[in-house]
Amino acid sequence: MNLALEDLDLTNIARWPAAARAVIILFMMSSIIFLGYWFHTKDQLLELDKTEQQETDLKVIFEKKAQQATNLEVYEQQLEDMRESFGAMLRQLPNKTEVAELLVDISQTGLASGLEFELFKPQDENPKEFYAELPISIRVIGEYHEFGNFVSGVAALPRIVTLHDIHITRLDGKKALLAMDLTAKTYRYLEEDEIEELNEAEQ
Numbered sequence: 001m002n003l004a005l006e007d008l009d010l011t012n013i014a015r016w017p018a019a020a021r022a023v024i025i026l027f028m029m030s031s032i033i034f035l036g037y038w039f040h041t042k043d044q045l046l047e048l049d050k051t052e053q054q055e056t057d058l059k060v061i062f063e064k065k066a067q068q069a070t071n072l073e074v075y076e077q078q079l080e081d082m083r084e085s086f087g088a089m090l091r092q093l094p095n096k097t098e099v100a101e102l103l104v105d106i107s108q109t110g111l112a113s114g115l116e117f118e119l120f121k122p123q124d125e126n127p128k129e130f131y132a133e134l135p136i137s138i139r140v141i142g143e144y145h146e147f148g149n150f151v152s153g154v155a156a157l158p159r160i161v162t163l164h165d166i167h168i169t170r171l172d173g174k175k176a177l178l179a180m181d182l183t184a185k186t187y188r189y190l191e192e193d194e195i196e197e198l199n200e201a202e203q
Contacts, residue, residue, distance in 0.1 A: 098159075098188070099134065099186070099188055102157075102159050102161070102186055103120075103122065103136070103186075105157055105159070106136070106154060106157070106161060106184060106186075107120055109150060109153035109154055109157065110138075110140055110150050110153075112153065113142070113146045113147075113149035113150040113153055114142055114143070114146045114149070115140040115141065115142040115146050115147070115150055116140065116141040116142060117138070117139070117140055118139040118140065118141060118179070119137055119138060119139035119181075120136065120137075120138055121136065121137045121138075122134060122135075122136045123135040123136065123137060127190065130189060130190055131187050131188060131189050131190055132187065132188050132189075132190055133185055133186075133187055134185065134186050134187065134188065135164075135183050135184070135185050136183065136184045136185070136186070137181075137183060138180075138181070138182050138183070138184055139179060139180070139181050140179070140180050141171070141177055141178070141179055142177065142178065142180070143176055143177065143178065144168075144178060147168065147178070147180050151163060154184065159186065160186065160187055161184055161185070161186045162184070162185045162186075163182050163183070163184055163185075164182065164183045164184075164185060165181075165182060165183045166180065166181070166182040167180070167181045167182070168180045169181075
């Protein structure tokens with residue numbers, strides 16, 4: 001049976017053929033489902049995706065924290081070892097009263113190596129965060145192996161001394177003798193009042 005749209009009475013849907021009523025019901029159900037999805041379910045799905053991503057991120061963070069908690073004792077031991085190492089290095093820095101003694105040790109090391117000092121001039125201190133750097137301009141005359149003995153002797157001192165800007169030149173008319181110019185740097189830890197003054201000056 002062919003049925004035209006104009007034959008349908010919109011005011012009396014109950015008298016429509018079953019097929020027409022089924023089409024209308026399916027259309028209405030589809031519309032309700034679509035509108036429900038568009039205005040309600042769509043946002044919930046987006047929120048679900050967002051929540052799932054947050055869950056994944058939280059799992060990663062939890063796994064990292066769990067691993068850190070497992071290795072906490074190892075980290076604490078490493079920290080303690082670092083503190084002990086730092087303390088040992090700090091004890092190698094002379095205080096203000098010991099600097100003069102260290103300068104004597106450096107000069108005596110040079111003399112014991114057979115070197116002749118032409119220059120031994122401490123420069124102004126350069127304060128850092130918790131220590132001060134004291135550069136010393138040095139020029140010594142001697143033979144090459146004596147320079148090696150001097151460098152080894154300085155490295156063996158109980159206090160930290162570093163050597164920088166080393167230049168060796170041959171002396172005119174003296175075949176065996178050389179001149180070595182260098183900057184030796186020693187360090188001392190700053191007293192608490194000096195650190196406070198330094199911090200105030202930087203602010």
